[in-house]
Amino acid sequence: MTTTERHPIRGAEAAAKQVSPSTAPKKRKRISTAEKKRRRAGWLMITPSVIHVGLWTLIPVIATFYLSFTDYGIFEAPKWIWFDNYVEMFNDAVFMQSIGNTVWYTFWTVPVSMAVAVVVAVLLNQGFKLQKFYRTAFFLPQVTATVAIAMVWLWIFNPQYGLLNAMLETLGIPGQAWLVDPQWALPAVILVGAWQGIGIKMLIYIAALQNIDESLYEAASLDGASSIRKFFSITVPMLKPATFFVFIISIIGAFQVFDQIYVLTDGGPANATTMMTYEVYRSAFQEFRMGMASAQSVVLFAFLLFVTLISRRVTKEED
Amino acid sequence: MEVKSRMRRTASVAMVALMGLGLAACSAGEADTELNPDEISGEISLLTPIFEGSPGQDLLEDELLPQFYEEYPNVTVNVDYTTYGNLNEKLTTAVVSGLVPDVMLMGVGWIEAFADKGVLADLGELGLSEDTLKESYTDEIVEAGMWDGNVYAVPIMLDTRFGVARMDILKEAGYDSPPSSWEELIEIAEATTVRSSNGSLERAGFDMMSLDARQAFETILFSAGGELFNDDATAPAFNSDEGVAALGLMADLVNKYEVEDIGFTSTDDIVNPLINGRAAMGIAHNNLWTQAQEADPTVLDNLEPFVIQGEASGMFFGGTLATVANNSKNPQAARALLEFLSSPDAALAANEQRGNVPALTELLDSDYVQSNRFVQFAMENLDVAQREGGPSQWLEVRGDFAPAVQGALLGQKTPQEALDDLAALVQTAIDR
Numbered sequence: 001m002t003t004t005e006r007h008p009i010r011g012a013e014a015a016a017k018q019v020s021p022s023t024a025p026k027k028r029k030r031i032s033t034a035e036k037k038r039r040r041a042g043w044l045m046i047t048p049s050v051i052h053v054g055l056w057t058l059i060p061v062i063a064t065f066y067l068s069f070t071d072y073g074i075f076e077a078p079k080w081i082w083f084d085n086y087v088e089m090f091n092d093a094v095f096m097q098s099i100g101n102t103v104w105y106t107f108w109t110v111p112v113s114m115a116v117a118v119v120v121a122v123l124l125n126q127g128f129k130l131q132k133f134y135r136t137a138f139f140l141p142q143v144t145a146t147v148a149i150a151m152v153w154l155w156i157f158n159p160q161y162g163l164l165n166a167m168l169e170t171l172g173i174p175g176q177a178w179l180v181d182p183q184w185a186l187p188a189v190i191l192v193g194a195w196q197g198i199g200i201k202m203l204i205y206i207a208a209l210q211n212i213d214e215s216l217y218e219a220a221s222l223d224g225a226s227s228i229r230k231f232f233s234i235t236v237p238m239l240k241p242a243t244f245f246v247f248i249i250s251i252i253g254a255f256q257v258f259d260q261i262y263v264l265t266d267g268g269p270a271n272a273t274t275m276m277t278y279e280v281y282r283s284a285f286q287e288f289r290m291g292m293a294s295a296q297s298v299v300l301f302a303f304l305l306f307v308t309l310i311s312r313r314v315t316k317e318e319d
Numbered sequence: 320m321e322v323k324s325r326m327r328r329t330a331s332v333a334m335v336a337l338m339g340l341g342l343a344a345c346s347a348g349e350a351d352t353e354l355n356p357d358e359i360s361g362e363i364s365l366l367t368p369i370f371e372g373s374p375g376q377d378l379l380e381d382e383l384l385p386q387f388y389e390e391y392p393n394v395t396v397n398v399d400y401t402t403y404g405n406l407n408e409k410l411t412t413a414v415v416s417g418l419v420p421d422v423m424l425m426g427v428g429w430i431e432a433f434a435d436k437g438v439l440a441d442l443g444e445l446g447l448s449e450d451t452l453k454e455s456y457t458d459e460i461v462e463a464g465m466w467d468g469n470v471y472a473v474p475i476m477l478d479t480r481f482g483v484a485r486m487d488i489l490k491e492a493g494y495d496s497p498p499s500s501w502e503e504l505i506e507i508a509e510a511t512t513v514r515s516s517n518g519s520l521e522r523a524g525f526d527m528m529s530l531d532a533r534q535a536f537e538t539i540l541f542s543a544g545g546e547l548f549n550d551d552a553t554a555p556a557f558n559s560d561e562g563v564a565a566l567g568l569m570a571d572l573v574n575k576y577e578v579e580d581i582g583f584t585s586t587d588d589i590v591n592p593l594i595n596g597r598a599a600m601g602i603a604h605n606n607l608w609t610q611a612q613e614a615d616p617t618v619l620d621n622l623e624p625f626v627i628q629g630e631a632s633g634m635f636f637g638g639t640l641a642t643v644a645n646n647s648k649n650p651q652a653a654r655a656l657l658e659f660l661s662s663p664d665a666a667l668a669a670n671e672q673r674g675n676v677p678a679l680t681e682l683l684d685s686d687y688v689q690s691n692r693f694v695q696f697a698m699e700n701l702d703v704a705q706r707e708g709g710p711s712q713w714l715e716v717r718g719d720f721a722p723a724v725q726g727a728l729l730g731q732k733t734p735q736e737a738l739d740d741l742a743a744l745v746q747t748a749i750d751r
Contacts, residue, residue: 074414094722174519179582180528268721269581269722287715288407288714288715
């Protein structure tokens with residue numbers, strides 16, 4: 001069945017096009033009336049969504065682009081300054097550092113959490129006794145407020161009383177000041193990000209795993225394939241569409257990391273963990289520079305658009 | 320103990336409230352023009368970063384506002400609670416949306432920006448003048464609420480930072496009194512620092528990490544005789560020789576004298592290191608006394624406040640001030656609430672709840688102040704205390720101080736480089 005045949009409206013259009021020329025006027029009129037009703041109903045149904053997207057997405061996006069070219073400090077009307085914000089932004093060492101930190105954070109959190117998630121998903125798809133409990137446990141961080149999670153990690157990372165240093169000490173490894181040492185602060189934040197992202201990825205992978213035809217595994221078993229061979233030759237290839245989906249949403253999520261930085265490090269020490277979103281926040285709410293914050297948001301948007309387009313191109317065949 | 324404390328507080332509030340009936344127009348209320356409660360009516364909003372959390376809300380809603388309503392029965396107050404951490408967001412969205420609260424409580428250093436941009440009402444036009452305020456507050460505190468020669472805010476409470484020593488630890492090391500100079504501070508800090516056999520720090524000689532890096536630097540800067548800005552607040556002055564010496568001292572305490580390691584304490588610590596003995600000395604907030612009363616009253620006798628003494632006396636004060644929105648639809652009702660919140664009874668109760676320093680000079684003799692050694696010490700030394708802020712761009716740049724200080728402490732930059740880079744940023748903001 002083609003897309004046109006499946007789609008009720010497009011299907012009707014196609015049917016209308018197939019009407020013979022001699023009978024076309026009469027029939028077109030009759031179908032047109034029905035079509036109008038259908039279209040009206042369709043528009044009626046999507047109107048709330050259109051209004052919602054227009055009000056809460058389209059207008060803010062347009063406003064952001066406009067404000068990025070202005071000097072807008074909330075107290076006075078925006079003043080058009082062309083590309084001044086962009087010039088200043090790309091000469092700002094802290095913002096450039098935030099781009100580097102964000103890319104580095106994404107580079108580590110996305111593949112690590114994806115790799116862990118797929119392994120966990122496979123393990124939790126074996127049908128053992130406490131499977132539901134473990135699935136819930138792994139998914140729990142996803143539905144827990146990041147602020148609460150960050151508070152727990154603050155305790156884990158505490159250099160004096162923290163769990164992590166206590167564990168290391170039992171192994172004879174000296175503890176670190178994880179969140180205040182510039183060498184360790186970003187890795188510590190990455191660890192939290194990777195850990196928190198496992199749940200949702202695991203869920204998507206489990207759903208994808210359950211769609212894999214069992215007969216493939218049965219056939220592989222008959223051929224004497226080992227579990228590892230089955231994993232790499234059947235599971236991983238069959239999870240490809242899900243993997244690309246997870247990859248895209250993970251990258252977008254990683255680029256938008258904010259709350260754990262806000263709670264864990266405040267961007268410090270000495271800007272070692274500041275991210276693009278955190279700089280947007282600082283510009284907007286600490287420096288009251290909405291124009292600059294908008295310009296930084298546009299750059300963030302451009303990054304995400306670029307990554308998404310690249311991914312779309314790579315995954316074109318899969319789509 | 321909790322009940323007793325609450326009863327004491329309630330009794331104290333009641334007593335002060337009775338006093339307040341007779342002093343209806345004291346302090347800020349000693350205005351040039353009197354308000355007539357019967358003529359004032361309307362609904363007003365209050366944005367407050369203090370009174371947050373259950374105890375604060377209970378105090379405001381169950382004790383203070385009922386007193387206000389008794390005097391102004393035709394006024395309704397809608398309270399919007401926040402914290403200082405989120406006040407920026409609240410005010411930003413309020414200003415952008417045009418829904419500025421009628422009465423806003425904000426910090427020292429905040430007034431300049433909002434007054435400069437016309438968000439705040441000139442209280443002189445509402446009947447409060449600089450001269451009348453200076454009868455009740457020290458000059459420096461009144462000036463924290465002024466901009467361009469006009470009064471825009473009335474102080475309610477102060478947050479001060481000064482040195483605190485654990486005298487039991489100092490005495491063990493052979494010192495009978497807190498340091499009276501930077502040299503002594505270094506000497507005592509070195510003598511009281513304890514490290515384990517593997518070199519890990521067990522007790523800091525001088526703790527600076529459990530305090531915001533900016534405020535710690537400012538306290539040391541003031542003790543070096545330095546200032547944040549020049550006299551007319553048009554250029555940074557913190558990268559002067561005094562500023563470099565101050566940041567140099569902080570960096571040396573960490574890297575040269577090794578009296579504290581980075582990360583040994585943090586602003587997130589639940590118990591202050593001076594209370595649990597993880598630090599022998601440190602820069603602390605005045606509410607450390609209240610914290611110690613709750614956490615471990617046995618250490619109270621050993622906590623000794625001191626002004627950090629360098630070329631000058633170093634003590635920092637911030638605080639909370641009450642303002643009225645310029646576009647308030649009920650300015651007289653807003654003024655009434657402002658006067659009420661800054662009146663002795665309400666201000667005292669609010670300060671007691673937070674362990675803070677009352678801004679009103681006359682409250683030095685109150686039971687609360689006399690029973691709280693740190694608050695008493697702060698009030699007695701307010702003449703040497705200096706505040707942060709200055710230019711109207713202060714809110715824009717204050718967030719840049721901590722990374723600069725941290726950069727110097729971490730050895731990423733020299734103190735001179737860190738402060739010069741920061742000064743360049745600040746100057747750009749001022750010139751913008």
